[in-house]
Amino acid sequence: xxxxxxxxxxxxxxxxxxxxxxxxxxxxxxxxxxxxxxxxxxxxxxxxxxxxxxxxxxxxxxxxxxxxxxxxxxxxxxxxxxxxxxxxxxxxxxxxxxxxxxxxxxxxxxxxxxxxxxxxxxxxxxxxxxxxxxxxxxxxxxxxxxxxxxxxxxxxxxxxxxxxxxxxxxxxxxxxxxxxxxxxxxxxxxxxx
Amino acid sequence: xxxxxxxxxxxxxxxxxxxxxxxxxxxxxxxxxxxxxxxxxxxxxxxxxxxxxxxxxxxxxxxxxxxxxxxxxxxxxxxxxxxxxxxxxxxxxxxxxxxxxxxxxxxxxxxxxxxxxxxxxxxxxxxxxxxxxxxxxxxxxxxxxxxxxxxxxxxxxxxxxxxxxxxxxxxxxx
Numbered sequence: 001x002x003x004x005x006x007x008x009x010x011x012x013x014x015x016x017x018x019x020x021x022x023x024x025x026x027x028x029x030x031x032x033x034x035x036x037x038x039x040x041x042x043x044x045x046x047x048x049x050x051x052x053x054x055x056x057x058x059x060x061x062x063x064x065x066x067x068x069x070x071x072x073x074x075x076x077x078x079x080x081x082x083x084x085x086x087x088x089x090x091x092x093x094x095x096x097x098x099x100x101x102x103x104x105x106x107x108x109x110x111x112x113x114x115x116x117x118x119x120x121x122x123x124x125x126x127x128x129x130x131x132x133x134x135x136x137x138x139x140x141x142x143x144x145x146x147x148x149x150x151x152x153x154x155x156x157x158x159x160x161x162x163x164x165x166x167x168x169x170x171x172x173x174x175x176x177x178x179x180x181x182x183x184x185x186x187x188x189x190x191x192x193x
Numbered sequence: 194x195x196x197x198x199x200x201x202x203x204x205x206x207x208x209x210x211x212x213x214x215x216x217x218x219x220x221x222x223x224x225x226x227x228x229x230x231x232x233x234x235x236x237x238x239x240x241x242x243x244x245x246x247x248x249x250x251x252x253x254x255x256x257x258x259x260x261x262x263x264x265x266x267x268x269x270x271x272x273x274x275x276x277x278x279x280x281x282x283x284x285x286x287x288x289x290x291x292x293x294x295x296x297x298x299x300x301x302x303x304x305x306x307x308x309x310x311x312x313x314x315x316x317x318x319x320x321x322x323x324x325x326x327x328x329x330x331x332x333x334x335x336x337x338x339x340x341x342x343x344x345x346x347x348x349x350x351x352x353x354x355x356x357x358x359x360x361x362x363x364x365x366x367x
Binding site for chain 1: 199202203206207209210213214216217218219220221222223226227230231233234237238241
């Protein structure tokens with residue numbers, strides 16, 4: 001990311017190195033954390049939203065994610081990109097939320113997709129048509145890891161190489177997972193027609 | 194390897210999904226949601242009393258330079274030093290020669306005669322009569338008892354006697 005110095009009220013975009021530099025000093029820690037939130041909140045939100053589907057759940061998970069980042073940002077050793085580290089925390093929080101919700105409903109983890117589907121239908125912040133609703137329901141039926149891969153490729157258009165670094169999975173396995181997920185979704189959708 | 198675009202990939206796997214992607218997915222967020230997020234996050238941090246790792250000023254060595262790690266490393270170093278000190282081999286105690294009695298000195302000389310030159314041995318005038326035999330053939334008598342008590346042997350005579358004796362004979366006497 002390039003540094004943009006602004007004299008207006010528009011937010012200044014900082015590089016990851018600059019953010020980490022602010023975070024290393026007690027005097028500028030809060031400024032660094034606010035800059036981190038400002039630059040990564042939307043990317044993290046939509047990543048979480050695609051997994052948990054409902055806006056209220058995504059909001060809750062996103063706040064949990066930032067609280068965890070606040071607590072542990074100084075443990076970041078710089079072995080990966082900053083976003084990769086943030087992303088992993090967000091993914092873990094989303095999966096924890098889904099599993100917790102499944103346990104609360106005394107449902108098996110295999111039924112987590114059904115629960116997500118129910119949440120989507122009740123979500124006031126989803127106004128897609130019937131087709132879009134069915135598509136999201138089909139995606140929700142996928143296993144967590146496969147749904148994660150599908151969302152990253154289909155919605156974020158993330159290259160497989162970048163995805164491999166984030167998920168610590170080979171490119172070949174990710175391609176196979178996405179292909180399989182795509183076929184499954186299409187089959188489920190068309191079977192309901 | 195040329196990176197395949199998503200559109201090309203979906204055209205191959207599922208043209209239907211490719212077409213679906215072009216449509217609005219239906220997900221919405223409340224107005225000003227992202228702008229108000231920061232305040233809500235800090236409110237939650239305050240509410241939960243979220244503690245964070247203390248900032249180590251001017252340290253860029255990563256986790257190994259945090260206070261706790263440095264204290265642990267220092268404590269380990271001290272423990273290792275203490276163990277090495279306690280388990281070190283004890284040096285032999287050397288008793289100063291001034292603390293030895295005459296009998297001790299005499300016993301040492303007799304036991305380690307090889308270490309002394311004949312002249313040195315000759316210069317040692319024992320208080321008691323000589324314990325050395327007059328001749329090597331006087332083996333039936335106990336060494337050192339042939340000389341009558343009180344007889345003195347001059348250093349020159351002693352030196353001659355010692356020079357006439359072989360190492361084996363001297364060893365047998367001692």
